[in-house]
Amino acid sequence: MSDDRFSADDRRNPEGRQRGAARAEGRTERSTQAPGERRRGTDPARTVAFDVLRAVAESDSYANLVLPPLLRERAIRGRDAGFATELAYGTLRLRGRYDAIIEQAAGRALDRIDPPVLDLLRLGSHQLLGMRVPPHAAVSETVGLARQRAGAGAAQFVNAVLRAVGRSTLDEWLTVIGDGADPSEDDPIAxxxxVESHPEWVVRGLRESLVGNGRSADELEALLVADNAAPRVTLVARPGLVDDDELGGTPGVVAPTAHILDGGDPAAVGAIRDGRAGVQDEGSQLVALALAAAPMDGPDERWLDLCAGPGGKAALLAALVDERGGRLVANEVQPHRTRLVEQALRALPADAIEDVRTGDGRRVGTDEPGAYDRVMVDAPCTGLGALRRRPESRWRRHPTDLAALSGLQRELLGSALAAVRPGGVVAYVTCSPHLAETQLVVKDALRAAAKAGIGVEPIDARAVVTGIAPQPVDLPGNRTDVQLWPHVHGTDAMHLTLLRRTS
Structure with missing residues (x-):
């Protein structure tokens, strides 16, 4: 890796001019650290956080799938595991903010910094500005990691940039980068x-979703801040399989099956290990409970989870239908996710599970018309409602994804409406509040159903949710669907529409 890649010759960086002049004159640049203070590496927690960022960047991996096995493989536990988790997740969430700061501190465009070195700078910036790490440790440990993974030239560059970052407070940097965004007086979106580290198109979509769901646009900043906060671990007690006392924690706010942990490793809970309970966002629990509680006519024996992977909602639905003497069919289009569903259902009685199968959910309505009493459509979506848990998602999604996904969502909802019997109920669910994936999909699917001769009417999901939740739920009173929000309900931004087939 050439040192030229790290030369900071931009006019905005005096330190970079000094280094460049030294090289031009043939002089050797001296480090400000004594030889004994120069780290040759760093601790395992920082190393694993860096490896997670590289896996996310190089192989489109998800941090929540990469980090746990790395921690186990390297025997990182307790406080060190917590530090690595916060460092990796926090850096990914706030990448946009740190990139703007790094660009200013380095005096150069980001595309002139090698990607691994940029990840090192992001990790160091998060320690300096987003964590309770002493500045000298944040710099020296990151420089040691840079020397180990990227070479001496990179380490010098990282040292110089992080020292520049550390000269200002977070509030001072937010003023600098906020002013640099140069928004118009009437449009603070940029x-x-x-400042809150979201792509601009996402921020605009979230603002429209707030207003479209009867909330104030003034809540936008609070929503973005909530997206950047680490969510607490929430467990689901699967009915009939586990006692509440076994899980501990504090009771949920919107889902009576939820237990919120203050800390610790959920894998240490016996009921989690054997599948009688699971780790599941409270909003995800609520939408499954709402499908089970929605009023309907006729038999209530055969339920379908149309897009069942990875299996959290399927396991909760299976426990609920088992209490009524019914059975669940779990369908998933991807074989590897079908295996995850099977694993999630391992603690359920065999007679509660009719089938776990791999198939295209868009064909079920044609292949099995009117065959089910209740159908869950947890449709593939952009995941913009789960940015707290999937911090890298905001940087991977693009506006063009909406068209492809909304088309798939309409087809899946249409299939569900054909697969449910007259009198039965369909829950349309997305972990995205974007109007193109929620309200507009439902409108289009209802229009298509009417053309196909399928009668459908909305069920007041707000009333169903209010009847389930153990505490009052802040929901606008002029809608029949439900949109949850992290800044209001402490859940992922789950959308729920309940529909009853009439003919």
Whole structure:
């Protein structure tokens, strides 16, 4: 890796001019650290956080799938595991903010910094500005990691940039990068996007979703801040399989099956290990409970989870239908996710599970018309409602994804409406609040159902949710669907529409 890649010759960086002049004159640049203070590496927690960022960047991996096995493989536990988790997740969430700061501190465009070195700078910036790490440790440990993974030239560059980052407080940097966004007086979206580390198109979509769901646009900043906060671990007690006392924690706010942990490793809970309970966002629990509680006519014996992977909602639905003497069919289009569903259902009685199968959910309505009493459509979506848990998702999604996904969502909902019997109920669910994936999909699917001769009417999901939740739920009173929000309900931004087939 050439040192030229790290030369900071931009006019905005005096330190870079000094280094460049030294090289031009043939002089050797001296480190400000004594030889004994120069780290040759760093601790395992920082190393694993760096490896997670590289896996996310190089192989489109998800941090929540990469980090746990790395921690186990390297025997990182307790406080060190917590540090690595916060460092990796926090850096990914706030990448946009740190990139703007790094660009200013380095005096150069980001595309002139090698990707591994940029990840090192992001990790160091998060320690300096987002964690309770002493500045000298944040710099020296990151420089040691840079020397180990990227070479001496990279380490010098990382040292210089992080020292520049550390000269200002977070509030001072937010003023600098916010002013740099240069939003118009009437449109603060650009400033919010860079300061709160979201792509601008996502911020605009979230604002429209707030307003479209009867909330104030003034809540936008609070929503973005909530997206950047680490969520607490929430467990689901699967009915009939586990006692509440076995899980501990504090009771949920919107889902009576939820237990919120203050800390610790959920894998240490016996009921989690054997599948009688699971780790599941409270909003995800609520939408499954709402499908089970929605009023309907006729038999209530055969339920379908149309897009069942990875299996959290399927396991909760299976426990609920088992209490009624019914059975669940779990369908998933991807074989590897079908295996995850089977694993999630391992603690359920065999007679509660009719089938776990791999198939295209868009064909079920044609292949099995009117065959089910209740159908869950947890449709593939952008995941913009789960940015707290999937911090890298905000940087991977693009506006063009909406068209492809909304088309798939309409087809899946249409299939579900054909697969449910007259009198039965369909729950349309997305972990995205974007109007293109929620309200507009439902409108289009209802229009298509009417053309196909399928009668459908909305069920007041707000009333169903209010009847389930152990505490009052802040929901606008002029809608029949339900949109949850992290800044209001402490859940992922789950959308729920309940529909009853009439003919």
């Amino acid at each position: 400033r919010l996007a860079v």
